[in-house]
Amino acid sequence: MKIALASDHAGFKYKEKIKEYLSENGWAVKDFGTYTKQCCSYPDFIIPAARAVSEGICDRGIVLGGSGNGEAIAANKIRAIRCALCWNNRTARLSRMHNNANMLAIGERMISIEAAYEIVDIWLSTEFEGGRHIKRIEALENLGS
Structure with missing residues (x-):
């Protein structure tokens, strides 16, 4: 599985740590930036990562910012993206399980790096339940059709 990774300046430190963590644990990672702590605009990096997931270049994506809210909003503007902002194991x-989220947003200023690692692990290892949730996912996919 190939993971798209992106952040703004406020999520840069965790992006770099999560990139290393994923690589050490055998995941393929494509880093869409940012590549420095210099102040930047998150859509410049989040949108290309979301497009890579939408187009099947990457299987899933993880985006990071200060709170993760803007990153989730930006990613969800792209067709076929279901980006979930997660702050604990249960939300991940x-x-x-219920939303078949293909992107994960994390806020660096909201949780510890240890919690972020746990969230990433749970999010990557949890399967979609299907069943009653399929029709809801299909309704989202059919928006704008």
Whole structure:
């Protein structure tokens, strides 16, 4: 599985740590930036990462910012993206089980790096339940059709 990774300046430190963590644990990672702590505009990096997931270049994506809110909003503007802002293990698990989230947003200023690692692990290992949730995902996919 190939993971798209992107952040703004406020999520840069965690992006770099999560990139290393994923690589050490055998995940393929494509880093869409930012590449420095210099102040930047998150859509410049989040949108290309979301497009890579939408187009099947990457299987899933993880985006980071100060709170993660703007990054989730930006990613969700792209067709076929279901980006979930997660702040604990339960939100990560449910975002996959019930929403089949294909992107994860994390706020560096909101949680510890240890919590972020746990969220990433749970999010990557949790399967979509399907069942009653399929029709809801299909309704989202059919918006604008």
